[in-house]
Amino acid sequence: MGQKTLVFLLLVFMPILAMATTYNPDFLGLMSLKDDWKNTPPSWTALDPCSEWEGIECTGSRVTSIKLSSMGLEGTMSGEIQTLSELQMLDLSYNKDLTGELPPSIGNLKKLTNLILVGCSFSGTIPDTIGSLEQLVFLSLNSNKFSGRIPPSIGNLSKLYWLDMADNNLEGPIPVSNGSTSGLDMLLHTKHFHFGKNKLSGEIPEKLFSSSMKLIHVLFESNELTGKIPSTLGLVQTLEVVRFDRNNLVGKVPSNLNNLTSVNELYLSNNKLSGPLPSMTGMNSLAYLDMSNNSFDVSKIPTWFSTLTSLTTLMMESTGLGGELPVDLFSLPSLQTVVLKNNQVNGTLDIGTTYSNHLQLIDLQYNSITEYKKGLYNDTLILANNPVCLETDTGTESYCKVSTDSQSDGTSTYTTLPNNCVPSTCSPNQISSPNCRCAYPYTGILEFRAPSFSDLGNKSIYKELENKLLTSFQSHQLLVDSVALSNPKKGSIYLDLNLEVFPYSRNRFNRTEISEIGFLLSNQTFKPPKSFGPFVFHGDEYENYQVISTEPKKSKSSIGIIIGAAAGGSVLVLLLLLAGVYAFRQKRRAERSSEISNPFVHWDSNKISGDAPQLKGARWFSYEELARYTNNFSAANEIGSGGYGKVYRGNLPTGELIAIKKAEKESKQGGLEFKTEIELLSRVHHKNLVSLVGFCFERGEQLLIYEYVPNGTLKDSLSGKSGIRLDWMRRLKVSLGTAKGLAYLHELANPPIIHRDIKSTNVLLDDHLNAKVADFGLSKLIGEDDKDHITTQVKGTMGYLDPEYYMSQQLTEKSDVYSFGVLMLELITARRPIEKGKYIVREVQKTLVKNQDLYNLQGLLDPSIGLATKLRGFEKYVDLALRCVEEAGSDRPTMSEVVKEIENIMELAGLNPNAESASTSASYEDVSKPTSYPYPPNKETFDYSGAFPPSKIEPQ
Template identity: 80%
Template sequence: MGQKVLLFLLHVFIPILVIAETNSQDFLGLQSVKDSWKNTPPSWVSSDPCSDWEGIGCDNSRVTSIKLSSMDLKGSLSGEIEKLSELSTLDLSYNKDLTGSLPQSIGNLKKLSNLILVGCSFFGPLPDTIGSLQQLVFLSLNSNRFSGRIPPSIGNLSKLYWLDIADNNFEGTIPVSNGSTPGLDMLLQARHFHFGKNQLSGDISDKLFSSNMTLIHVLFESNELTGPIPSTLGLVQTLEVVRFDRNKLFGEVPSNLKNLINCTELYLSNNKLSGPVPNITGMNLLNYVDMSNNSFDSSDVPSWFSTLQSLTTLMMESTQIRGELPVALFSLPNLQTVVLKNNLLSGTLDIGTTYTNHLQHIDLRNNLIAGYKKSNTGYSHELILAGNPVCEETGTESYCKVSDSQSNSSGSYTTPRNNCVPSQCSSEKTSSPNCKCAYPYTGILEFRAPSFSDLENSSQYKDLEKKLWDSFESHGLSVDSVSLSNPLKDFNNYLQISLKVFPFGQDRFNRTEISGIGFLLSNQTFKPPKYFGPFVFHGDGYENYEVLPTSNKSSKSSIGIIIGAAAGGSVLVLLLLLAGVYAFRQKRRAEGYSEQSNPFVHWDSNKNSGGVPQLKGARWFSYEELKNYSNNFSVANEIGSGGYGKVYRGNLPTGELIAIKKAAKESMQGGREFKTEIELLSRVHHKNLVSLVGFCFERGEQMLIYEYVPNGTLKDSLSGKSGIRLDWMRRLRVSLGTAKGLAYLHELANPPIIHRDIKSTNVLLDDHLNAKVADFGLSKLMGEDDKDHVTTQVKGTMGYLDPEYYMSQQLTEKSDVYSFGVLMLELITARRPIEHGKYIVREVQKAMDKTQDLYNLGGILDSSIGLGTKLIGFEKFVDLALRCVADVGADRPTMSEVVKEIEAIMQLAGLNPNAESASTSASYEEVSKETAPYTFDYSGAFPPSKIEPH
């Protein structure tokens, strides 16, 4: 009631007291939004947002836009945002500490046309009310932690042009209309379906696509989709980029796919597609084709190999093609890369003499090629024929060897200086291409389907630089220059390039300029050269803001206050009284938000081993919430324990199961481990790492909340405790999943992370027996100054510990590689690393005889591994494990190399390394989700004196 009275008085008296530009209803909505955030811009203290607040745009006193990208905002999105009824653009991108779920009330913003939340940490299901935003044109929610199903109501958004929900945790089928229920097939104006890197599953309905659609991008990569590719896809002749790779699709590729004559990129790799190799003759605009790692019928080299004149990249690894390659293939004018390894190619290789300098890489390893016809000119770029009969006679030719550089997927490009001498800048500033010291705005440009594969071609990056600078200039942004560096391809074949944007005429940007740059990139206003394809920008935070001068409008407001004070003196006392009551209530409310946005107000740096944890979006839970979700931490809900404390199963109101790790009061190292794990897990996101849902730091309790992983630890499965039998194929998948998780930590996390405690109790198995690395309590970050190692006190678990680390106290990524090698040996023997005084590495090395079947290791192998069947690739697996446990770290492979070698072993065994297990744990004997063990073991932290080097 008091708020309504105050609102009435504001409507009546604010026009008298101040010449304000902001509608009072909008002011109250913005104030509520502000109260739920920390780190709002300093200008947000004025009483007139339309006049003074940075990032707020208005039209006739009504708030129409909020653009606050890269502002380092913290908190959640208030449901009171619905008060901004004229809002058309909401861009909160690149604020990694914006978290919580989207409020249901967002559906009341009927005029919203742009909803852009790229690179935040929002989670939970999307509210179905999002389908009420009838004016929505641009919906970009990628790179968050949204989960649940895609709301079918999105199908009601008839004006939607851009739909990007990639890099989240969405699951279930892609919704299509059914009677009165809407679906995504109704989005006839949409041009972009970007759904990659989620957990979408089930068949893709034929109804999803139709000839009435205008789609140009269909990106469904890296999900769990099954069934055939719908034949209706061939009806959408506007398509330019198609990605269905890294799913579980099966069946024949529809023959009408070749009708997509405008398609430039086609990715079908890493599925279970069968039947004949697709005939794509006539798709003459194709630049990039990847159909690798499928189950196609053995067939002759397709005729279209030599006819696609625009082709830059041909990837057909493990596709059963046979016969002799036509010399005309290598004469294609734009060809850069040919990868046809692990096939049945034969005859004599003839590259001819009409190839161009664009052709940089030919990989034909592991085929049946008997000869190589060298031309007089001689092809001088990368050629790999290892594993072919042509290399069996001598093997001394350079093309018979595989070097690290030949498998490198990165380029060395850095924007050159613009005919100037680099400035000597302070440690905090960077010299721009124009040799001026400044604080640049930084981030990563990620291209999801580039049409080229040569990462060393500088001309393409120069085109991108020019496009960026022109775009910034044409939109009135104060940019001096841009710098690109470190192009690389990641696991998903995304091209990532580091971007730095430098300010013009000053050494730093102000908030308005940063917001403008962020919006130009998040809203896809910037259009890169077409051959770079669809992109997303991952912006970093920016701390070195220039303080804006006070607005001239403030002086106008001050004059108005003087005039209004004289005219409204008779009601001022009453108004101030009511305002005071309202302000008090708002303060109490803000304190509640503050407690949620800063739950570490009671953190004791001395007691808890260091400063307050620095989080990247983990959700705060109250003690009462967790008590309720876990049935008062009942014994019935207890699912595991360790040196740290106990783990309880919980059930969120959404139905999502969680695991609550509750520290024991007597835990001596809890503070340090709690801080380490919450900081690290809140910043990493990978399907082979246990996801941190949130935390609780309240009432003296320290609790970490994880996704619930139902099938317990790898150790429990190997010991028989869980009742799950892991045959050879499943053990290969577990090893690959673990390796991928570690490779992500070492090479894609920024900064890199060394786990430091890899062991079988720290690998959990989900419903499909996919591996998830857990327990980051002992992990270490590799800072910029650490170069190639971290000098630190030795910690780890006996038997898994790297002896080089133990002797030198210098921790490197290769220390994790050693532990992983021990884990590989544990996978094949089911023995603990040290058992009855015997060390597993020594035992395997002593028993090995490479002249014998299974290297003479049958006597120490786990009996349940499937010794009655052929263990295909077993010897290569053992060789890899022993390379991982080499005494010297430099002799060990990197984790990304380990990933590639295990994938090769799985392909040798007839498995698709990028498809997850098709079976669920429910099909395995004696398994119950309700009783499966779940253990976190911190007992591995022990004094160095207890560690015995071998």
């Protein structure tokens, strides 16, 4: 090698070597944390924190996230944490041996969005500098040993969503702004005030609440607050949970409290409230009401008790109630528990014959009831220390004894049962999972701060919680096999449940998995069923980590050190080696750049149905990226399969969920559909069409990446598979959304598009149950030369196929209209278009009688549509559907005309067709189930050219 070449190589590679031996700019800050902590992960000895340290995540070379839940960390927090200036996420939850004060320098982390220190042992005052964290969204300092006052500067955190300082030793007044200082009243966008189990004192400021606030949870239970409940509380009409119990509040309850019509749980017990019992008339969402142990004026049983249609639990012990209990109180449909101990209830107790099926406990001890009218009720009734139990002929009755039933003492024996398997015999410390596999689970206690139920023996509510937990873990790509719940216990304050989380395909978790599971629970990413209310998780230390090799990887840093150590006599050889590596990487980079600029460079036009797709802005993904987002296309991420291939759930680094359709190799039909969908979906954008995120054409693989649509297909909901109930109003909205999507394709796309495969499996429902048209594999563009129709081979799905198109092979936009008409009939009947040899179009035409109610179609209608209510606009809807399935395409309306007709029908039904749906799928769920098909594979689509005679598809 000549001297000039050697000099050139040195000039090229010396900067690389210098960079390789330079520390990560945040390395010193991390090392200061490490020096102050014991039990840090073993991987914290490697040279590159960004790629090798567990719990550390980086963007480029800067640390942006530290997640170390349940690691058993010991020590204090170094003030040098301020050097991590790009830090956005800090979660040290469930490390009970982290102690000391929070350093004031934490206020220098200006990009911090999540500060989560749940279940540690930090103490001292909360630094006022925390009010400098202007990007903060989550602030969870609960279950520590903080003392002193709440920093008024927290009022500066205008982006704050979650504020939890419960279960500490905080004292003094609740801070509000006064012109020169900030206060909690300035947190207009915060939805959660959690301050229970502290030592807060003084009056609750009137200024604390206003109509501009978005609060849904206000929890100040178990403090030392005095004075009155401010009337401004009644202005916050977004409230759902209110807890001021176990304080020293006095005076009258504000009369405007019944303005809070969205409140589900209201706790005012164990105070010194007086005056008349406040009216709760109109609070139809109220499920749990506890006003026990106050000093209200003696009054008759209020009539509004019987109007609270959502009530599950009525707790009014020692409240001065008198008079006879109305029998209709026990008929409230959801009622589970009535506790009216130590009052002046008198007369005859009559539970009636139409009492709630859920009623489990009636506790009327220490009242003045003189007679009990026995009926069919046979669950727990306690009348001890009433006159009726002093009579000799009734004193021995079971209801005259204090029950020891577990429901009355706040416990339950519930435990998750095995999933149709025999529990394994496990070695010490291992536990048999619900799937009967021995493992070391991650454990802890779920603490629910305001559940809306009191029947702890109801197994279905725990199964629903288990399903939600498992679905949440798996949807976030966590390798969780199963979860188990046990020992529900309702103490004087909260409901506690033991939780066990079991690993997938092996017997233990690694540290990264534990920190991610802990973060999902500490960061409130997991949303429990609404009946459980707000929660906090108390995680146990996990000691049985999967051992991962801590041998340093060949990172740039280690390569730089190796080169420096071996510099002497071998420098020439190393430089030659580096030159070769550099040349190889440059070549690979060029190839990759070529693939990105032209991802179809390897497209075989002979093998894969014509020329390569023409792109209109769709994003290219590498196969390695998609493998990473789907855990290497694991079975746990598979959410559907069909003739085209399989569908996998993936998670982008941004947190966005995607659905990836992976074609089977050597599939000619798949190649054509792949090309068609890329070309069409990359050029159309509408809220009622599924969006194409991108594609991958690499290694002979064909993958399409779509937005993740969480509630599956319309067919899943109509069949009951998804657990989502669609009433009449919701079906109208689905019809309108689908029609708008098709109208856009026909009239606003350039050039126009005929979908050619409209059916219930190709209509997806998002998290607000808005319809999105999917699967454009058979779609056709209408070119300028096509004019009125396209002559093409017949393709579509049996039952939805336009007979005119089948007979003539001339495809028009009216072919989609026909399929949509069939879909409209499917929407009201929940029947497949062809079922047991009967064609739905013909069945409706044959049964319909126009002069009768619902056109005499009751026998064909889906019962879950809500037949007990009036289906306003139903007849016009059927008329429109039958116009869409007219035999001649010229007699059918256009899709824009269909949209206008459905909008008119919705207005007739009392709906605003232009309003976005505000309801979520949870409002329509009969059973909580994970959905299976965010993007439906094409299972029922056929090429009909010569496949069957016309009699198979035409109405008879």
